[in-house]
Amino acid sequence: MRRPHQIAAAGVLWALMLLPCRGLAQDTSDSASGAPEALSGEKPQMNGFKIGPGRLHIFLTEGLAYNSAAIVVPNTTGNYTVEGELILHTRPGFNLEIDGDNNTFGMNGYIDYLWYTGLITPGDNYLSTLYAGADLHGAFNKNGVVGFNIIDTFSRSTNTYTVSVPVGVISLYNLVGVEVPIRPGGRALEIIPHGSYAVELFQNYSGGTPPGTTTPQDLTQYNYQDLIGGLDVRLKFLPETAFMFWSSYNAPIYSQPQLNPEAQLLKLQVGLAGLITTKLSTLLKVGWVQGFGSGAISTVIGQAEVTWLPTELASLTVGFLRDVYPVAGNGSYVDDRPYLTGKIFISGRLSLSLTAAYDFFDFALGNPAPNPTPSRNDTQLTLNFVADYQVTRWFIVGAGLLFTYHTSSQSTNNALNYTQWQPYVQVTFTY
Numbered sequence: 001m002r003r004p005h006q007i008a009a010a011g012v013l014w015a016l017m018l019l020p021c022r023g024l025a026q027d028t029s030d031s032a033s034g035a036p037e038a039l040s041g042e043k044p045q046m047n048g049f050k051i052g053p054g055r056l057h058i059f060l061t062e063g064l065a066y067n068s069a070a071i072v073v074p075n076t077t078g079n080y081t082v083e084g085e086l087i088l089h090t091r092p093g094f095n096l097e098i099d100g101d102n103n104t105f106g107m108n109g110y111i112d113y114l115w116y117t118g119l120i121t122p123g124d125n126y127l128s129t130l131y132a133g134a135d136l137h138g139a140f141n142k143n144g145v146v147g148f149n150i151i152d153t154f155s156r157s158t159n160t161y162t163v164s165v166p167v168g169v170i171s172l173y174n175l176v177g178v179e180v181p182i183r184p185g186g187r188a189l190e191i192i193p194h195g196s197y198a199v200e201l202f203q204n205y206s207g208g209t210p211p212g213t214t215t216p217q218d219l220t221q222y223n224y225q226d227l228i229g230g231l232d233v234r235l236k237f238l239p240e241t242a243f244m245f246w247s248s249y250n251a252p253i254y255s256q257p258q259l260n261p262e263a264q265l266l267k268l269q270v271g272l273a274g275l276i277t278t279k280l281s282t283l284l285k286v287g288w289v290q291g292f293g294s295g296a297i298s299t300v301i302g303q304a305e306v307t308w309l310p311t312e313l314a315s316l317t318v319g320f321l322r323d324v325y326p327v328a329g330n331g332s333y334v335d336d337r338p339y340l341t342g343k344i345f346i347s348g349r350l351s352l353s354l355t356a357a358y359d360f361f362d363f364a365l366g367n368p369a370p371n372p373t374p375s376r377n378d379t380q381l382t383l384n385f386v387a388d389y390q391v392t393r394w395f396i397v398g399a400g401l402l403f404t405y406h407t408s409s410q411s412t413n414n415a416l417n418y419t420q421w422q423p424y425v426q427v428t429f430t431y
Helices: none
Strands: 050-052 054-074 081-099 104-116 129-140 148-157 172-179 190-202 226-237 243-253 264-277 278-291 299-311 312-328 331-346 348-365 379-393 395-408 418-430
Touching: 081 418, 243 278, 243 312, 264 299, 264 312, 278 312
Parallel strands: none
Antiparallel strands: 050 054, 054 081, 054 418, 081 104, 104 129, 129 148, 148 172, 172 190, 190 226, 226 243, 243 264, 264 278, 278 299, 299 312, 312 331, 331 348, 348 379, 379 395, 395 418
16 A cells, blocks of 8 residues: 655654554554554553663564455566465564653554465465564654754555555655754743655565566666655644644656656645644645646645544544645656545454555656656555454454455456455554
8 A cells, every 4th residue: 555645754753653553464564663652542651661761662563464465476468466365474673662751752563474375376385484674763852943853764564655656565764853943031932943754665466476477577776765844834723723834855766767767846835733622623724836847747736634622532533635746757756635534443452444545647758768658647545453452461462454446447457457356454563
């Protein structure tokens, strides 16, 4: 599953909190922690190893997942065959959080060994491999006039940030970003210069090249580096409401520029964020993206989001996002994305969450050489349901389903037109 809106947020480092426990079939490319939290929404303070003001938690997750698009191989017709498999996951990892009054720091990491059982597609055991993820994040001098925030995220997975590539691609991704919040004359006004650097490298299709078949497309042509810099401003005019200004300049660099049209993007947005009532909050922003280069798009962008908090242990968010991103091979694309997320904790032990999104991708250009195509449009429906139950403080059982339906105007490519089911069950031991 691709998460394109995460790229634009790479320089926004306020999201330094741990995410909830993730399932084996879920996209973990946006956060490498993979670490479980207490289902009540509070971190388990009694277990873990005490390290100064913080704690080190270790965990092990064992799970079985079915992926209907786990194997993508070229066939004798020049197209691709998409096949399913039962995959056993073994994921050990750790989570370190140090929370201080003026400084916070955290590190998370895991390795995930995927064993292709061969029960659905015999002979695919050679695809068994090791994936991994790690991140660190820190916020320093939070109470001072000038602060400093940093984040670094690494992942090796089949969850790529590049929406133009087919399913079944292995991505090696790393992002490092910094921001320097400046609070002159108090905390009502914040001026936040920020910058980030990302690199993503691709490997060929997970199925390799079987004997007697055609050679798959060389996906290393999409390898890229991404430089983002900008300045944000936050002005609080009510206790829980702020006027916001966002700006960024996005300049990707491709390993093979002759195959990747140039697209540099300048984004300017203004908006409001805050509480409408004690149970209702909103985010509204509108702006313009100005593109530079043969593959760039210039258009209106924005976001409207409303979050309802009926209780302290439940939330529902509905929103719409329109944004533009650079992309390998096609220059840039517009993403129109209605979305919904909901989460509830029941009796302090059962956690249920649902995420739904429908992406309309409008690419500036078609596929690049050596097989150029007309302009391209894709759609993607994503549904993600997760259920976790905390049996004891150290033992969590979970199940979930990730569904992805992707279509492309490049209709002859089975790796761009697919339906992917990923149900799973898992158990997590944590200390």
